[in-house]
Amino acid sequence: MIRSMIMLSILIWTQGTLSAQGLPLPTTLADWAQPGTQPNTIIEPIIAGSACNLCHSSFNNAPVDRWRTTIMAQAGRDPLFHACMAIAEQDATASGDLCLRCH
Numbered sequence: 001m002i003r004s005m006i007m008l009s010i011l012i013w014t015q016g017t018l019s020a021q022g023l024p025l026p027t028t029l030a031d032w033a034q035p036g037t038q039p040n041t042i043i044e045p046i047i048a049g050s051a052c053n054l055c056h057s058s059f060n061n062a063p064v065d066r067w068r069t070t071i072m073a074q075a076g077r078d079p080l081f082h083a084c085m086a087i088a089e090q091d092a093t094a095s096g097d098l099c100l101r102c103h
Contacts (some may be wrong), residue, residue, distance in 0.1 A: 003031065003033075010025070024092060024093055025092040025093070027092045027093050027095065028093065028094060031092075036101075
């Protein structure tokens with residue numbers, strides 16, 4: 001996590017210099033690694049958000065009702081999110097994997 005934050009700080013700090021030259025940052029997938037489940041390591045299929053309704057709805061203040069309308073829940077079909085991720089990938093290779101960890 002610290003390494004990712006350092007890389008993000010470097011990305012922001014050097015943005016003007018590198019973007020003026022049109023060069024991407026020399027990053028790898030390891031630069032964006034976070035603790036927890038890693039990409040391509042889930043062996044069970046990912047269930048749809050609607051499956052959360054079985055346990056997390058039908059009561060007052062249900063968490064699924066709030067999550068369903070959040071930007072994070074909708075990011076997979078948001079064209080702006082995909083555009084931002086494409087730009088991030090152009091600026092720093094493999095940085096989109098960090099975005100996909102939550103979105």
